[in-house]
Amino acid sequence: MTLAAAPRSFPEGKRLPALPLDRRPLLFAGLLVALAASGIAALGLGATGIPAARALSILAEAATGRAASGGDALIVLQVRLPRLLLGLLVGAALASSGALMQGLFRNPLADPGLVGVSAGAALAAAATIVLGDALLAPLVGPLPFAALPLGAFAGGLLTTLALYRIATRGGRTSMATLLLAGVAFGALSGAVMGLLSYVSDDRQLRDLAFWSLGSLSGATWTKVAAAAALILPGLLLVPALSRGLNALALGEAEAYHLGVPVQRVKAAAVLTVAVAVGTSVACAGMIGFVGIVVPHVLRLLAGPDHRMLLPASALAGAALLVAADTVARTLAAPAELPIGILTALIGAPFFLWLLLRRRGGLLT
Amino acid sequence: MTAAMTAAMTALSRRTLLLAPALLAALPRARAASPRRIVSIGGAVTEILYRLGRGGEIVGVDSTSQHPAEALRTKANVGYVRALGAEGILSLRPTHVIAVEGAGPPDALRLVEQAGVRIVRVPEEFGEEGTVRRVRTVAEAVDAQAEGAALAAEIEEGFAKLSAVRAKVTRPAKALFVLSLQNGRPVVGGRGTAADAMLALAGAENAASGLTGWKPLSDEGLIAAAPEAIVTMAHGPGGDAPDPFALPAFAATPAAAKRRLIVMDGVYLLGFGPCAPSAALELLAALHPDRAGTARP
Numbered sequence: 001m002t003l004a005a006a007p008r009s010f011p012e013g014k015r016l017p018a019l020p021l022d023r024r025p026l027l028f029a030g031l032l033v034a035l036a037a038s039g040i041a042a043l044g045l046g047a048t049g050i051p052a053a054r055a056l057s058i059l060a061e062a063a064t065g066r067a068a069s070g071g072d073a074l075i076v077l078q079v080r081l082p083r084l085l086l087g088l089l090v091g092a093a094l095a096s097s098g099a100l101m102q103g104l105f106r107n108p109l110a111d112p113g114l115v116g117v118s119a120g121a122a123l124a125a126a127a128t129i130v131l132g133d134a135l136l137a138p139l140v141g142p143l144p145f146a147a148l149p150l151g152a153f154a155g156g157l158l159t160t161l162a163l164y165r166i167a168t169r170g171g172r173t174s175m176a177t178l179l180l181a182g183v184a185f186g187a188l189s190g191a192v193m194g195l196l197s198y199v200s201d202d203r204q205l206r207d208l209a210f211w212s213l214g215s216l217s218g219a220t221w222t223k224v225a226a227a228a229a230l231i232l233p234g235l236l237l238v239p240a241l242s243r244g245l246n247a248l249a250l251g252e253a254e255a256y257h258l259g260v261p262v263q264r265v266k267a268a269a270v271l272t273v274a275v276a277v278g279t280s281v282a283c284a285g286m287i288g289f290v291g292i293v294v295p296h297v298l299r300l301l302a303g304p305d306h307r308m309l310l311p312a313s314a315l316a317g318a319a320l321l322v323a324a325d326t327v328a329r330t331l332a333a334p335a336e337l338p339i340g341i342l343t344a345l346i347g348a349p350f351f352l353w354l355l356l357r358r359r360g361g362l363l364t
Numbered sequence: 365m366t367a368a369m370t371a372a373m374t375a376l377s378r379r380t381l382l383l384a385p386a387l388l389a390a391l392p393r394a395r396a397a398s399p400r401r402i403v404s405i406g407g408a409v410t411e412i413l414y415r416l417g418r419g420g421e422i423v424g425v426d427s428t429s430q431h432p433a434e435a436l437r438t439k440a441n442v443g444y445v446r447a448l449g450a451e452g453i454l455s456l457r458p459t460h461v462i463a464v465e466g467a468g469p470p471d472a473l474r475l476v477e478q479a480g481v482r483i484v485r486v487p488e489e490f491g492e493e494g495t496v497r498r499v500r501t502v503a504e505a506v507d508a509q510a511e512g513a514a515l516a517a518e519i520e521e522g523f524a525k526l527s528a529v530r531a532k533v534t535r536p537a538k539a540l541f542v543l544s545l546q547n548g549r550p551v552v553g554g555r556g557t558a559a560d561a562m563l564a565l566a567g568a569e570n571a572a573s574g575l576t577g578w579k580p581l582s583d584e585g586l587i588a589a590a591p592e593a594i595v596t597m598a599h600g601p602g603g604d605a606p607d608p609f610a611l612p613a614f615a616a617t618p619a620a621a622k623r624r625l626i627v628m629d630g631v632y633l634l635g636f637g638p639c640a641p642s643a644a645l646e647l648l649a650a651l652h653p654d655r656a657g658t659a660r661p
Contacts, residue, residue: 046451046455047449047451047452047454047455048451048454048455049455071454071457071479074454074478074479075451075454075479078475078478078479079450079451079454079475080451198579199576199577200577201556201557201576201577201578202557202577202578203446203466203488205578206446207446210444210446210447215447215469217447217448217449217450217469217471217472218450218468218469218470218471218472218475219471220471220474220475223471329449329451329452332443333452333455334424334440334441334442334443334449334451334452334453334455334456335427335441335442335443335444335449335452336443336447336448336449336452338447
């Protein structure tokens, strides 16, 4: 019980309602405005000059069943809209998974990758890139382009389930064992990925490098549908876990005596994270930063109550990723920047500013 | 094409005449009759297009299109060959995307294809036949069969001349291609790399033939490989390359004894575009000065 037992690991451990209760609707309103703004920007900005008003009218046309056609409609309906929706789903999935993991491990350094899902997905994806043609083609048959996302998703899910089994004895899951097993698997997967990159050729190596920076480029309606089917049920389940996670902050035994079904909360949280992050990695590659920092920012803004933290993280993660993707594909247009770089470039200074502001400066 | 036109026509019938011109202008497929607008992905493809006299039809290139230098200077840059965006390419309203095999991501190119843009894939091949095949593929795509045949013949002639010179090489030089020297650790070209193919064309023996792909080579491996010459790429326009012989392991090779370091432009040497024969001939001359020193192009 090392990290998991540390009390008051949350920066705001003692001040439970950091934001007065009556100001919470304000926070949600602000997040919704940010989400809407980033969504409209995502539809109205891009390499092709289609202003937001035109993009929205194309959307309205398509929604009322009047077949919108033409170059602009194609770009809005087949390129920008699926990208926007995939960004919303992946951002919400990563940020709320981060909030779940930090609550579950009672540690602000926890990130969604801790339960092995990112490492497993990355390992499977690397194996698909390097050995794919020979190894996986027979398995996926006529869908060779689906090999990478399917492989990544399966790898993430299987790894998490295996680690969860390792950490569970007699119906009780030890979070410390899960953490350590996750660290061990992370090291193992790092080593195997090194081996894979050693045997890979020039082209595969570049594929690995770009995949590990993450990208929403190549978002299609098929991907959006698959991501929605896998991520949305988890996101809808997440708020039901808030009471359990709030109680867990006091300690596992205390939560148990408060009547929280501790084991079920753990299992549900781990499974949700595995599916949500596995899907995100499968659709968009590795996008760091969102999962670990978005929940922190929300905790600094509004306190550690999970009833607020979980939905707010989902909204903020979605808005951040959509905004980052919009910048990624417009800044160097017609070329694109990797989104993983931008989530950190947009989010990290804001996070630092928030830390300094909340603490009244580092030197005081 | 016909389906696309039908779709465009139904759309037109629904709209007022006022909107029609704006809509037509927005349709990449409606411009098929007007001049070609090519997005060229891959250094060799761009080089071939320019050599075929189709440089003027190019509207966008990828970041590896470094020859001729005006390509990246005057055309829109759609990014790295393997990290393209669908909207970025579509915003240039291309009629054709001519891309090396392996350009992607595949989903982005599929979206571009859905928009009615013709996508031509050019196989990534090293060697004599492959180079000629690539020229023919590109020439066919842009309706430049005559120019393509001329360029192919020129390349074949270059390779024939090269092979005549190569026949005079009685003892192949043992050469090592060093891609980079990060932290004093050489990454070298083993079997299956463009460097390996180029060394073979230049009548040399690849000292790293025990490796496959681009691999780091250990100091002992380097000494055991005993290269008689080191081939490396010039970095930037200044053409400076790090001096490998300053490193102890390199100093212990036969190449160091003769100070034989050959520095060439990377894209010229490894691009396997139209200048592949002359690059190979130049490398051959540098590697075998005693046999082919007078054969410099």
